[in-house]
Amino acid sequence: MNLNAPTLWIIIPMALGFLLLFISNQRLLSIFGGLVALALALIAQFVPTEIALRVGPLSLRVASDLIVLGRALVIPPTEGSLLALIYGAAALWFFGAEAARSATRLVPLGFMVIGLMVASIAVEPFLYAALFIEMAILLAIPMLTSIHRPPGRGVVRFLIYQTLAMPFILLAGWLLAGVEGSPGDVGLTAQSAAMLGLGFAFLLAIFPLYSWIPVLVEENSPYIVGFLLWILPTITIIFGAGFLDRYAWLRSSPELIVALRSVGLLMVVTGGAFAAFQRHLGRIMAYGSIVETGFSLLALSLDFRLGIPILFLLIPARALGLAVWSLSLTVIKENVETMRFGAARGILRVTPLAGAGMIVATLSTGAFPLLAGFPSRLALWEGLSRVSIGASLWMAIGIIGLLTSAFRSLAVISMADEYTTWTPRESPTQMTMLGLGILGLFILGLFPQTVQFFLADLPLMFEQLGR
């Protein structure tokens, strides 16, 4: 029996997502979606592609490519661990969707978005990825907004900014091919680098183009926004690393490394500083995700043999941290009028686990010791300090900003009037998912080697980087 990897990890999830649109049972969607995503993750990790397997009387071979309209979708065996990581994290988000009461939108459309994002990594030539990412962005709109509620400014800005990225990246890809042909043409090199920079600035919401993120979290379900803030930048960064892998002149350009470091620090410092002064719990998460993107860019600016493993180490912490953070905010949002500090005062006595989850996730993003984000940030900090002490100090400022926001949030949510009784209103599902999530953040922090199983081979997906 012959199967192919693109059908298994792109077409089937997308078709399944479409079929799930017709199911409205939150629990069924959440459990079924989570199990399917988990199964896809396990297959990706344990069933090798391009090797014939004998299962009883059957011989099974998963081919790595699929030809569509003259172009190929290719998932080589080296990308198995990445798929396992993506679908494993997707399972986590889908299992939590029932607790966030957003399974009807998150699971079906989430499968389609993930399918398209995987297609963006698989498509050859790889610069066509921008087209698949744009299609995922378009699918994200109905995920974010309900047809029964007017869309806010954040959704419209999200659509505009992300759509503007596609032309820049496609044109940059074409120009880069020209640069390869005539490497001495400084003008063409500058033009292609500028195009590429602009494209990724829009796509990754680089400063100052991230204004839509806080507005989006404020106006929409934090859980759904959290999901998008996980999947979109994660895959986009890998796509961006693909550019570095393919073009030697780009990889060896000292200006690009300085630009990546500067932009990464700008994201970390501004994100951390803005988070420290926010008075809205949702906006703090938005700035936290901006800081996370900054960390990824900083990892790319290091020596690739060190930076690429750190880049992959950042992924599980980001997925789990954002899942716990956004689920906590969703639960808190159900119990307060707004997520502003004034309205959320003393909410810890109503949603204790959600409050704890929010604080632990913020601390984890802020590199608090023994939490999931700590090992990757420590490695990043150490690597950065070897290159530039100044840069590592700027990174510390961003981290201090995030930690400040965590302690301010803790003060606000625990500041109840005297003699106020504890009246928890979290459902058993919410308590279970939040409890498991918080536990996961501690386990990833205490035993970071648990994810090494998935991460060890990931740099092999690049031909040049990280080797």
Place this chain on the structure above:
Amino acid sequence: MEAAFAWIAVVLIVVTSAGLLFAHDWRWSIILLALQYLGMFILTLQHWPIGMASVKVVAGWMSAAILGMTRSGLANEPQTDETIWPRGRMFRLFATVTVVLIAAVATPAVDTVMADAGFPVTNGSLLLIGMGLLHLGISSELLRVAIALMTVVSGFEVLYAAVEGSVLVAALLAVINLGLALVGSYLLIAATPRETEST
């Protein structure tokens, strides 16, 4: 002869994109958008065979139809904060002239970079991108935002067709065009205030 057609398409694009900026009636906007796709089709024909180029015009007209049908089905005006944006005709005229001038000045340089795509193709493309961005910058009304995004993307498509002839890219760009129209329609429906049913 082909060049003359291409320049006529550029004039058509100037008229339609400027018209989109000035039109207050959504019906005119949809008609102008459809005509704009016709201009785009003529420019794409400079580099693509008619079969592939017609994908663009068919997808564009379908997108215009989707937006038009959605808007015609809405009884109430969608909610916007349009009042905060510049509305004066003189301002829009000045901005349009500025974009046309910038496109004219930038055309030779961009044409050289884009493998000599042809002056009319490059100029038409830059006009569409510039006018689309201008439209995005001065309007927050959802129908206008959708049309402006489609204008920017179509400008890019004209330029990209000169350097990329892949069937897959043509198909994906058509899907993106239709997707933008569908998303625009979805947001339009969501933004329209519903009348309270009286019992």
